[in-house]
């Protein structure tokens with residue numbers, strides 16, 4: 001059945017891109033439009049007054065000053081345009097409600113305007129792509145009118161586009177006279193945009209500051225739903241931009257809401273919106289992303305630096321940085337809101353003491369904090385553990401455990417879990433010699449150096465009992481802050497927001 005599931009998924013994603021069984025369906029919904037109908041008749045500027053999307057918004061009519069007065073448009077306040085993407089139902093998807101509500105709560109004075117282009121988005125995907133240019137032009141015309149006749153400062157304009165909507169925002173930014181303050185691309189669409197020129201997709205030239213979240217960049221059948229390449233001033237790839245926690249087949253299909261296959265596909269794509277919403281509502285609990293050349297290096301824990309703008313907050317609270325291209329940033333997240341957690345870089349020199357030349361140890365760490373303890377966390381070292389070498393790895397805790405007090409490092413032994421049991425069976429099958437002997441391998445770890453990404457603090461942890469630094473399978477060692485000075489280098493500057501109450 002699993003294979004069947006994947007087949008249907010593949011089929012669905014194929015339909016996402018090409019006319020197939022959806023064509024008869026959408027023909028029915030296609031809005032007939034006469035020759036005299038202008039683009040404006042099919043694009044609506046829906047200014048929100050109520051958190052409830054079922055309550056009609058106030059329609060802004062570009063060129064009609066009267067409508068601004070009627071809608072209570074405040075030209076000196078921030079103006080946020082929210083732009084949806086391709087749609088299969090021809091209706092708003094549920095994320096729109098959440099994003100609008102979160103935005104209105106965060107910025108009560110702002111003008112929050114939904115750019116509705118549903119009839120043009122409810123088409124075969126290539127046709128909807130074709131319309132992004134036209135819709136972007138309409139948004140730019142509207143903004144030009146607001147700035148030229150109503151003196152709305154362009155700096156105050158923030159365009160937020162999801163999927164295809166991100167490229168609509170890109171066109172709007174291109175066509176507007178001057179440069180809008182900010183564009184946020186939430187998992188900008190990939191098909192037909194990946195690899196095309198800057199002028200045909202969202203790019204960093206389209207606003208003073210362009211920030212992009214990439215959440216569904218996994219490739220299937222040669223394309224990915226979300227664009228893979230970095231296209232903004234900062235491009236954040238949560239969880240590597242491909243595998244979002246909580247979006248695996250079983251989690252979605254067995255969710256309380258009762259998911260279907262479409263939801264499985266949407267989960268990762270839409271995650272960008274939910275991460276952004278999270279950044280609007282949980283101001284106190286900000287998530288940081290860290291610049292890194294690629295996801296593999298980030299997973300090794302190498303990139304937790306905040307120097308020279310190498311880290312930034314994810315989502316609405318992102319700090320404007322100077323223009324630069326290809327600034328890929330990474331972070332790990334939880335599966336649900338609040339999505340943020342704490343990143344630790346750990347470094348330990350692993351000495352080979354006895355017969356461990358062929359050892360492929362599986363390490364776990366458990367962190368003990370002032371508020372709480374973590375669970376046993378698997379130490380993910382992408383290659384094998386390097387013997388007689390310093391190993392760097394990344395540890396992510398979902399909960400803020402408070403100041404880190406103690407670390408327990410354990411080497412999973414044959415008797416410890418079922419997983420390692422199978423691992424040993426497999427290993428012994430190939431390595432006959434070692435299966436005939438009981439293992440008496442021994443490694444030594446004297447200290448663990450720790451850096452917390454969120455506070456940029458560094459500590460060194462020493463074995464609690466200085467005579468016990470050797471470790472064998474199935475055993476553990478406890479480390480506490482070394483007595484000779486806790487904090488290695490007191491950081492001159494904290495990069496966290498003042499309101500941020502993270503300890504680590």
Ligand SMILES: *[C@@H]1O[C@H](CO)[C@@H](O)[C@H](O)[C@H]1NC(C)=O
Nearest residue numbers: 032033034035036037038041
């Ligand atoms: C378009 O407008 C012209 C004049 O404004 C009118 O004569 C014509 O009937 C209109 N066509 C449609 C399809 O509405």
Ligand SMILES: *[C@@H]1O[C@H](CO)[C@@H](O)[C@H](O)[C@H]1NC(C)=O
Nearest residue numbers: 073074075076077078109110
């Ligand atoms: C318009 O927005 C500005 C800036 O947010 C605010 O100071 C002002 O009070 C607002 N005016 C009205 C009438 O709400």
Ligand SMILES: *[C@@H]1O[C@H](CO)[C@@H](O)[C@H](O)[C@H]1NC(C)=O
Nearest residue numbers: 126127128129130131133134
């Ligand atoms: C986009 O639509 C226009 C008008 O229907 C058409 O002339 C043009 O060929 C289309 N472009 C693409 C790339 O499909």
Ligand SMILES: *[C@@H]1O[C@H](CO)[C@@H](O)[C@H](O)[C@H]1NC(C)=O
Nearest residue numbers: 351352353356357386387388
């Ligand atoms: C590590 O060093 C020990 C002695 O210090 C040596 O016996 C062992 O072969 C070395 N192992 C590796 C993998 O280099």
Ligand SMILES: *[C@@H]1O[C@H](CO)[C@@H](O)[C@H](O)[C@H]1NC(C)=O
Nearest residue numbers: 371372373374375399400401
């Ligand atoms: C402590 O952490 C555990 C998971 O490790 C979590 O279930 C529990 O809710 C946390 N307690 C507090 C007080 O945060």
